[in-house]
Amino acid sequence: MKRRSFLQRIGSILAVLGITETEWLTLGDRYYQALAQPNPRKLALLIGINQYPQSPYLSGCLTDVELQTELLMHRFGFLASDILTLTDEQASRESIEAAFLEHLGKQVKSTDVVVFHFSGYGTRIQLETSSDTLQNALVPANGYQSETIVNYVLEETLLLLLRSLPTEHVTAVLDTSYYAPTTAQLAGSRIRARPELPEAQLAAPELDFLQQLKTQKSLSHPIVLSATSNPKQVAREVLFSGFSAGLFTYALTQYFWETTPATTIQVSLDHVRNSMQQLGNKQYPNLANEQKNQQAALTIENLLLDSNIGAEGAIIAIKEEGKANLWLGGLPPKVLEYYGVNSRLKLLTGEELILRSRTGLTAKAQISQIEAANSPQAGQLFQESVRVLPRSINLTVALDTRLERIERVDATSAFAGVGRISVVVAGEQPADYVFGKLPQTSSRYGLFSLGGELIPNTVGEIEEAVKIAVQRLGPKLPTLLAAKLWQLTENQGSSHLQVKATLEIISGISPRIVLQRETVRTLNTGTSLKKSLSSRDDSANRLYSALSTPTVSIGSKMQYRVQNNSDRAVYLMLLGLKNSSTAIAFYPWQTSQDANTATKPLLKQVVIAPGETLILPQNITASEWVISGPAYESEHQLIFSTSPFSETLKALETAKYPAGEQPIGALVNPLEIAQALLQDLHNASTVKAEMNGTAADSYILDVNNWASLSFSYQVG
Template identity: 45%
Template sequence: MGLNRRTFLQKAGWGLAALGVSETVLSLLGDKSLAVPLLERYFQVLAQPGGRKLALLVGINEYPRTTALAGCVTDVELQRELLIHRFGFQANDIVTLTNSQATRETIETTFIEHLTKQAEAGDVVVFHFSGYGSQVQMPQQDETVASAVRWQNSFVPVDGILPTKGEPAANDFLAETLALLLRSLKTDQVTTVLDTSHTQAVNILKGSLKVRSSSRQPALAPNPDELAFREQLVQRLKASSKPWKSLDKSMQMPGLVLTAAGSSQPATEAQWNGFSAGLFTYALTQHLWQATAATSVQISVSCATGMINQFAGNDQQPQLTGQKSQNSLLAYYLSPNPPLGADGVVRGIEENGKVAQLWLAGLPAPVLEHYSPNSVLELLDGESLILPPSPPENSSATDNPAQPVPKSVQLQLRSKDGLTAKARILSGNGGEKVQPQVGQLVRERIRVLPRNLGLTVALDTHLERIERVDATSAFASIPSVSSVVVAGEQATDYVFGRGKKQATETSEPKFKGGYGLFSLARNPIPNSLGEEAEAVKSAVNRLNPKFKTLLAMKWLRLTANEGSSRLGMRASLEMIAPETKTIIQRETWRTSVGFATNKTKKNASNTSPSVGSATMPKLPIGSRVQYRVENYSDRPLYFMVLGLESSGGAIAFYQQLPSPEGLESEQNPPLISGAIKPGETLILPQPSASFNWMIPGPVGVAEIQLICSPSPFKGAIAALEAAMRPKGEGERVGDLFNPLEVTRAILQDLHQASNITPDKLGIGSDVYALDVNAWATLSFNYQVVS
């Protein structure tokens, strides 16, 4: 069947836009150092598998005889929607097994029938498991595994415990069985995603997160039926044309294997308003919704790790193993289509075509949780991705707008329930009414957030009843805290409890020491723990300044939009001593092609949106760093840099005017609203600056936010002027003593820069309305090490 002109242009535009192959890039062909890597990635996209795409997704919440999980079935839905709408899987080629369906025998039989018997060479296969993990003691003499493994990781099916007269017997799905099943596939292009863990969990609830490790004692022997099935797989493989090789101790699986946590770490799931999900599955799939065609699987896992660290700290570090050359491999061995990313999809049309049902799993979970009615999204039309004609070299950006004018249809949010929403269909640019189609992708345009946002604090379940009563009463007088809940029952931001865990002979841990704040994974918030004799009410009042700082950081995280911003910028965190290397690189993905002028884009480097391994980047105490910020938009970009050091204190980057020559003043010179011109790169601090940006202790996690806008941050600069800050002139990094006031001023500046009148959206004065054309926030999370 032939292609009409519209379809051809869409596909051609998507293909070229995937890697920015515009006239600008093609003009670089004379410079092989720039052109060749880009075109190699482009041709990798063109040569991606054209065969069948098969998936088996398993998620189990409802385990009998043990504490139920809540997010595993959601994980399956997250993967299914992603594979269909971003990677082109057919719905009937995806089999899901959830809850009572996911018995050991059914999982193994379905794997053979759906994957082994159907997948051919060159096909793409995905296997996903979300549920409890455990361990099983294996027979001492086992010829299948080289140097027999005493304890083997296992996946707990819904019938993982067999009722017996004596000690319950395990009926687990062994890691070795999975490895053998994966070997039985005819294709090498297989991705395995395991959102589970195998360390025994004394308590399923860890702070306010649920751990996906079974709390039962590891089984002393596997089910004989499982061993018999495993032997059948071994004999089939030996009889096949594939060369047989015993499994090694690592149980190395073919293809790419993505695991939610390290071998001795817990995998966890979190609860947000309206839904629960595995931290890893949500972070991974959310990033892949927004990913571009040039995004490798390593970058995807690295970006997912950044989100997980905000919830679980260093306790959960995803792992990527398998095939070599991970730096160039695409997730699922496929390029997402279209290549510029999306934030959701239309799942249905109702009310006679006036309302669209949306799936919004492309938004970061914290943002989605607070996404308010009247937020606006636009339908993604393939024609809007086609690159505009290149402007003449001597023309200005105003004469030749870099951004094409798409035939956009906007959708205004009316209500939201977890991951789904209903939106009113607005008219297109020309005023015509356009009917969305089921399966059509949507992208964020205007983010509406409530101004009255506060922190939700959970009370640790180990607190005594009288302690919880006193804490609830004390929190009523803390303006930054909007609600107090019991840990594990509702979505929360932080946990309030006692500090030190005391080892006991029983399975139930006891906590002693002073009161303090903890992350959702129950890691202490730096400098929040008090003395053991401190009263509950005194502790809550003592923490009032800490709550302001943490609320400010919550606000800053809600501005994160590197996946949806339309401002063309890139920034990197670089170590310059004791060695020189790039630690983290971030970029606004939707402006990497099509929205920058030729002149400015030529000055931007051709690199991926992120660099580094799949684990959290590390910086040693005392190392010197700098930020390199590139502006490849067609407008000047003003910037703010602020965040949290590993000590838990808020800091800000200042630029101050020099004092008049010959005059001394006890007051600080006024601050500058720093800006980067179009096509230019700015280093912070500048090499000529009188100070060095040093990484202080202690060991811990630091988080820095870089916020840019075409409009000056007048309110934020005024708020900074009102705060105590280091004396002197030039550039400085200093303590931020009023982080909440500065953060609110930043939000107000962005709200004003968006210039959205209330009557336009029907919004009130109790919200911020932020246009994705008006700002970009890039996050830099790293671990400070000794």
């Protein structure tokens, strides 16, 4: 479509938005001027819509745009002038399509990099030309033109636009979904999907535009990353500490901050899925790509990463008196909320940033070791050095707003008697779980994940009193708090301990890989990781391509292959959660050789020498780990330290732990174990003496002395 005729077609809409044709042309010309810059250029069009006139407002789409902007600028080297954002009322259908043609279509050359992002509502519509199936569509800000005419951007239109770009470096991120469930959702849970309108007809200009695009030749094979992989899954927003964001966008951008360019996108999305699942959502991302040689093409080198060095964020401004404003988009989502004052971040040039305060994703820090010749600048990346966590972390339970007022009063009173529980109103503050009624039976209470999944074995009897329901849940809550505490140790991206763990099924001649995790901060280039993604990792990549939680069959024999590639001995603990309700642990017992001694086995430290590989549990207990039924979901946290887990083993020894044949079994005192674990990691830190200003009620964890890797799978 010619530029002038396109502008004539949308002139009335631009007028409503207060944009004259001359202003639009000037805007387009500004981007044309950048063509003289050396190739490859990097161009992005980012769309975020919170405010919809005819629909409930969303709250995280503008944050998504900010998350992507900071990532692209500081991690992938995009220029601010090459990133065009359309938000809220700016993001009409006409403006989105015009911006695509002007900002991308008119500028992109064969070596350029392109990123398109959309955060907002999605829906489905039935077209007259295709009455048998519903078509996926993005809902722009002016999506509802009248009671019967809708102004959607068809997913097919977007794909054709992406294919029209003459470069193979095209990536689209769609944080939306198309199916709106008819069942009631937990209050405070925002989903990015609107119900289809049975009588709706698509606006004629969109259909005309689609037909014109169909006549054009496809020039590229874009990579499309979607928030969901199942047509009936929903894309969710999550309320974090001080901000809301799309679950998928936050998890994706956070991982890309920390990772290195050798990782395939399938592997990257597996990490993203794991992060989303830890936040209580069974939302699996999806990958669409048309290239035949998919494994070679699908690396994040498709975005031409600006630096091989991973980071937790970047300096966004330098203030007076050695102060800096920081962007913390690379911190794991659960860690961010509790990232304490005096945490330390290190610039690649050696200066330290000491955290003084945090608001949402931004923070203020004091710069230490400043030298005039090497003064820090805005845009510099930083890496985590010391993590400070408060000792007084509670489990936060949100009360569903569909509860009656008297029910909320009774629940608040009852939870107050449990201890280490904070109660908030769903949707108003971040939470770990939601207490509410079953949608099918309003007279029964239960505990739900943030994604609305009922936690197993938390439902009471019909007509149960609220206080009784909370008292019944009381014994389970310390277990959930314990899991929260050990999940806060996760630092695969920032640890300086070079360790690697592979979850395997013992099968045939060689084990079959289920999941693999490796600290990436110790890899100076992509060479080591590229090597690890060849040969035996090919089977893992095939599993990753499904982009869903790996499933292990009942009766399978399992093992962890743990490699210590560092120059120091490391100690290992394995803790976990089964069905989000039962704590489990690996018990490193050794049976006494003296027949006259007590039969209860002794616990010992699990230590791995430098350069050695350990098979868990075989190398420790000489016993097999056989997966038993019935079906369940499992999360494991493998925690490594340069110092022994003395306090943790002491806590295990005082408990009446099961002395059975299975090396991985129930944990009877999980909260005590979690606190002892954090104390051991605190004791391993070598910087405690240097941080006298840090409050005594904090854990100080040094990335040089610990690593924590997360695994999740399901048994079925």
